[in-house]
Amino acid sequence: MPSDARLAGLLDPASTVLLTVECQRGVVGPDSALPELAEEARGSGALANVARLVAAAHHAGVQVLHAVAERRPDGRGAGRNARLFRAAERLPVRQTTGSPAVRIADPIPVSADDLVVRRLHGLSPIAGTEVDALLRNFGCRTLVVTGVSANVAIPNAVFDAVNLGYTAVVPADAIAGVPADYTPALVRHTLALVATVTRTDDVLACWQRPPGTR
Numbered sequence: 001m002p003s004d005a006r007l008a009g010l011l012d013p014a015s016t017v018l019l020t021v022e023c024q025r026g027v028v029g030p031d032s033a034l035p036e037l038a039e040e041a042r043g044s045g046a047l048a049n050v051a052r053l054v055a056a057a058h059h060a061g062v063q064v065l066h067a068v069a070e071r072r073p074d075g076r077g078a079g080r081n082a083r084l085f086r087a088a089e090r091l092p093v094r095q096t097t098g099s100p101a102v103r104i105a106d107p108i109p110v111s112a113d114d115l116v117v118r119r120l121h122g123l124s125p126i127a128g129t130e131v132d133a134l135l136r137n138f139g140c141r142t143l144v145v146t147g148v149s150a151n152v153a154i155p156n157a158v159f160d161a162v163n164l165g166y167t168a169v170v171p172a173d174a175i176a177g178v179p180a181d182y183t184p185a186l187v188r189h190t191l192a193l194v195a196t197v198t199r200t201d202d203v204l205a206c207w208q209r210p211p212g213t214r
Contacts, residue, residue: 002196004205010142010167010196011206017140018057018064020050021125021147021157023108026093026101027069028148033093033101036178041148044183046176049200050146051107053174054114060207063138064114067125069153070095070102077120084123084152124156132164142167144203145195150177150186158195168195171203 002010010016025031028047032038041047057064071078071088073096079085088095095101102118104110119129126132135143143166145157154175161168170191177183187197 002198004202007169007196007198007202008206010169011144011203012142013060013062013207015139015141016062016144017135017138017142018053018062018144019125019131019146019157020054020064020066020104020108021145021153022067022069022149023047023050023105023147024068024095024102025105026095026099027105029101029105031093031101033088033091033095034149037149037176040178040180041176044173044176044180046146046148046174047105048107049171049174051109052200053144053146053171053203054108054110056204056207058109058111058113062144062207063140064111065131065134066104066108066110066114066116067129067131067147067153067157068095068102068104068116068118069125070097070118070120072097072120079121082123123152124160125153126157126160126164135166140166142169144169144171146171146174148176150175150183155186155190158191162194169203170195170197171200172197174200
């Protein structure tokens with residue numbers, strides 16, 4: 001874990017953006033298309049920690065981006081070049097544009113200042129989306145990555161952020177994947193090599209300090 005001073009420096013609200021990944025009703029909600037993942041996200045406390053981080057970000061003036069994966073009703077633009085995409089076509093709950101499934105899931109608060117970035121293709125919430133341009137316009141240097149899944153979208157987001165020159169911070173208790181023991185292994189053996197790994201309480205402590213203090 002990084003020192004308090006180093007983490008506080010990385011998480012300066014003026015140059016930090018909080019990204020939530022696929023924290024939508026059709027993925028982590030009660031009527032999820034992926035019930036095992038939804039159960040893990042909720043049962044592990046990861047979703048509750050994402051909500052705590054978003055609330056703290058709003059209070060501290062940290063910009064929040066919500067990355068949502070969705071499909072047009074006619075499927076136009078969606079990829080079929082991976083097993084995951086083809087399986088999604090057969091799921092009983094579809095992440096259809098405009099449907100309740102693509103709304104941000106409870107208990108995550110959404111403010112008028114938050115931005116929601118929606119993608120119709122690919123595996124990453126960053127590559128091929130508006131996220132990089134938005135981050136640069138916000139003056140972002142540090143991207144805090146939260147959400148699901150640790151199996152695919154979270155490592156994609158971290159790798160893309162690092163490749164684009166951002167410092168990635170991952171609160172390990174605010175991400176989830178399946179099976180449950182996969183996430184800590186991913187964090188230890190992969191994400192820790194490229195990102196600053198921390199915990200939700202440590203991030204909250206940084207954002208709750210008075211401006212200008214370390």
